[in-house]
Amino acid sequence: MSEQLAGRDLAWLERRRAELFGLISQVGDFRRGALNAVRRKCGKANCACAQPGHRGHGPQYNLTRRIGGKTVNVHLKPGPELEKARREVTEHQRFAALGEEVSQVSEAICAARPAAGQAAPPPAGGERGGSRRGSRRSPPPR
Numbered sequence: 001m002s003e004q005l006a007g008r009d010l011a012w013l014e015r016r017r018a019e020l021f022g023l024i025s026q027v028g029d030f031r032r033g034a035l036n037a038v039r040r041k042c043g044k045a046n047c048a049c050a051q052p053g054h055r056g057h058g059p060q061y062n063l064t065r066r067i068g069g070k071t072v073n074v075h076l077k078p079g080p081e082l083e084k085a086r087r088e089v090t091e092h093q094r095f096a097a098l099g100e101e102v103s104q105v106s107e108a109i110c111a112a113r114p115a116a117g118q119a120a121p122p123p124a125g126g127e128r129g130g131s132r133r134g135s136r137r138s139p140p141p142r
Contacts, residue, residue: 005108013109020102027098030091033065035076063089 005013039056041049049056063074063085076082 002104002108005104008108008112010109010112013105013112017102017105017109020098020105024095024098024102027095028091029088030095031063031065031085031088032092033063033085033089035082035086035089036062036064038062061085 037059039058041056048054061076061078061082063076065072076085
């Protein structure tokens with residue numbers, strides 16, 4: 001559980017989870033992957049790119065992602081195609097970050113919510129000191 005969630009009460013955590021679900025519902029079209037700008041040498045001996053210190057042709061843009069255990073590159077043209085892919089990759093990053101936060105908040109909710117018939121757990125921040133009288137376990141269910 002993250003430090004910023006420690007000590008939050010159950011009602012606050014449930015409100016935050018509902019807010020996050022609302023934000024997830026607003027995420028636009030997305031796709032996984034990473035955008036890369038690459039430069040290449042064409043291999044022609046008389047081309048400027050063959051000269052020492054030349055950066056090569058480009059940049060050329062690739063959308064790289066893993067599909068079925070293999071890395072797949074999609075070449076993108078600068079302009080609307082590249083900008084669309086950039087927005088979609090950014091939306092996926094946003095979606096993934098929201099999903100991670102939902103998981104953290106849900107774990108905090110699980111830790112804060114008492115089991116049926118039990119009192120709420122002690123506040124986060126460490127173990128309770130004192131005697132072990134109140135920590136007797138109930139017998140296992142039959």
